[in-house]
Amino acid sequence: MKNLVVIGFIGTQLDAGRAAGRWEKWRPSVALTQREDLEVHRFELLYTPRHLSLVEQIVADIAAVSPETLVRPVALDIADPWDFGEVYAALFDFASGYAFDTGNEDYWIHITTGTHVAQICLFLMAEARYLPGPLLQTSPPKRQGVGEIGGYVLIDLDLSKYDAIAQRFARAQQDAIALLKSGIATRNPHFNRVITEIEQVAVRSKAPMLLMGPTGAGKSFLARRVFELKKARRQVAGGFVEVNCATLRGDGAASALFGHVKGAFTGAVAERGGLLRAADGGVLFLDEIGELGQDEQAMLLKAIEDKTFYPVGGDREVGSDFQLIAGTNRDLRREVLAGRFREDLFARINLWTYELPGLARRPEDIEPNLDFFLARHSAELGHRVRFSAEARRKYLAFAQSPAAKWSGNFRDLGASVMRLATLAEGGRIAESLVETEIARLRALWEPVAEGGRAGCLLTPEAWADLDRFDQLQLEAVIGVCREAASLSEAGRRLFAVSRNQRASPNDADRLRKYLARFGLDWRAVKTGAT
Incomplete structure (x- = not known):
């Protein structure tokens, strides 16, 4: 059996009392050592120096009822017990210097006594495992009197031990992953692993995220889904701002992103806020970030790191606290080596980088995405559209074959399904319609198939x-x-x-x-x- 060690603050109100009548009163710290079903080997009694006399009284009373319990008063330098930062810092220093011996001792963290701030800090310290043990909550007896010691309950913050809670977390994660995938039951192992990690990062971090992949692979779609997930978790207060950097050219690029002051250049007849300020409190998605000019890259780096930047022509900084998601179909590492992309900016946005494979590399995901697009277009047309069995077989056989290049990725697939749904007579996609569509796709991809x-x-x-x-x-x-x-x-x-x-x-x-x-x-x- 391991020795039991209790760690807790002295209760300046609940533990108080000097007259003989104090034994008829429930005093949490003393009552713990009076229990016949508990053998407290050591009590680490935390206190502030001005309550030393009360500590001495409690030490004496515990010695009287439980001489086998060693009470070790621990003075903490806390001037204001209601100051969260001060209390947490004192507890952190205590835990950092304590010689925990979990192999031979069990530690219970008593949270009944102390200020509410102290109780919250003890909870946080235990949750972070700086205090390696469950929380101990004691309660008074139904009636006061000599020998009445009340009850207690242990609260273990290791959620993995609670099956029901673990199942709820698993369901919440599955729901979040389904949201990122729009409910599409994707089957590609690499893509599913990427989405699983993105879900974890999205709800735990505000650091920049970089999505790499060919045009049409779903970078913009996924970025918006990340925003919707964070919004559902109430982690963003602002909106979703999307801009394709390939559309930003010349002097207007910096103005569009960072705004400008009135008179900054010819034609600047009014102040402009810019897209970064529009994304304050939300998510900014910069697609094709590799197209940004060097000046805009330098300004963006400062905005990411400092949350502040100068509008064009301005001499006062403005602030915007946004999360950046960047997209690119270029290999930014090569762009850095070629001197076209800043190395420091790449290092800043390269913390969470994910490659989204093109559709041709995910043949097993064509069928579920086919059903997704078909359902969406059916809703737009106002009636159900479906394949005949042979038409579906023929379309999938071609779509999943090497002959299907899917150079436009999901844009090609979505457009293909839209054509089929629109031309379907009576909402039924026949085999002949599929044959025509396959010929159309072959013609669309012919330059790529013949050497681009x-x-x-x-x-x-x-x-x-x-x-x-x-x-x-x-x-x-x-x-x-x-x-x-x-x-x-x-x-x-x-x-x-x-x-x-x-x-x-x-x-x-x-x-x-x-x-x-x-x-x-x-x-x-x-x-x-x-």
């Missing part, structure tokens, strides 16, 4: 004559060229490593010769001319 930008620049015969290796390499090179401002810049990016091994590197010439192997030149690549 590179395939479009060559004749079909020339493209077919290339090895798969050369096709992939050419596609990557043309992608870099399209993003670069000049032939020289594209060359520097493509030959960044090998150029250092040459005495006189000519990146532009190397790239020009490479393109010429395929009958291409810089103008054709930039304009898309065949």
Whole structure:
């Protein structure tokens, strides 16, 4: 059996009493040691120095009724027992310096005595396991008198021991995950793991979150769901503000995000609050954050870290306390290496980063999402729409096959279902309608299936004559060229490593010769001319 140790404040009112009549009064600290069903080995009696005389009385009374109990008075330097910060700090220092021996001792935290602030602090300390034991709540007897000691109850804050509570928490988490997924019973293991962690982070943290993935993978949709989850938990007071950074260009980008003062520039005839201020108390979703300019990136970093920023043309800081969710279809690590994205901003928003896989990488999730879109479009049309058995089988067989590229991801799937629902005669999607839709999708994805930008620049015969290796390499090179401002810049990016091994590197010439192997030149690549 382990020794029982009680930790608690002296009750300056409940434990008081010096006359002989005090034994007819219920005194919580003394009554604990009078119980025949408890053997208190040690009592850590917390007190403030001005109550030393009362402590001495209690020590003497406990010695009289329970000589086997060692009472150790512990003076805490608390000037104001109603000051939360002061009381918590004193208890924290006590717990940090205490030599707990949980292998040989059980600790009960007595919360009946002390101010309400002290009781709350003891609760928080026990919940955080700084005080490793259950809470002890004692209660007075139904009638006062000599020998009447009242009752007690233990409250264990380890919720894992309470099956009913654990089940409620599990149901609440399942409901939150369902909210993030809009009730769609997704089956992809990676995506489900991502959503589970996002649910945990969303309700526990206000730190920035970064959602990565191709266009149409659901970044914007998920960001709004995170906001709705936090709103349901009453963790946000503001709204949801969404902006696609790719639409912000030039001088107007900073003004749109951070606002401006009147007269800041030509045309600024009135003050503008900006999107960051509009998101105060809520969630700001910056989609395609990699498109922001360097100046806006620097201003955003300050706004995230300090919750303050300067409007364009202003000399007074304004504040906005928002949670940032950023989205991007770029690899920001590469953007940092290329000098297009600030390393310090990336480090700040990279705490919680999640990649949302494209639909083609989640074939098992096509069927539940198909049902989701079909139900949504049925509601919009005002009548039920459904597949025939053979039409559903044929559509899913194609949709889950490698032939279905889903380059637009859920946008493609949603548009496809909308077309089927709209054209369905009598609300029934027939096999012939599915065949027409499959042909439409094949045509939509044909440029991607035939090599994307590179395939479009060559004749079909020339493209077919290339090895798969050369096709992939050419596609990557043309992608870099399209993003670069000049032939020289594209060359520097493509030959960044090998150029250092040459005495006189000519990146532009190397790239020009490479393109010429395929009958291409810089103008054709930039304009898309065949």
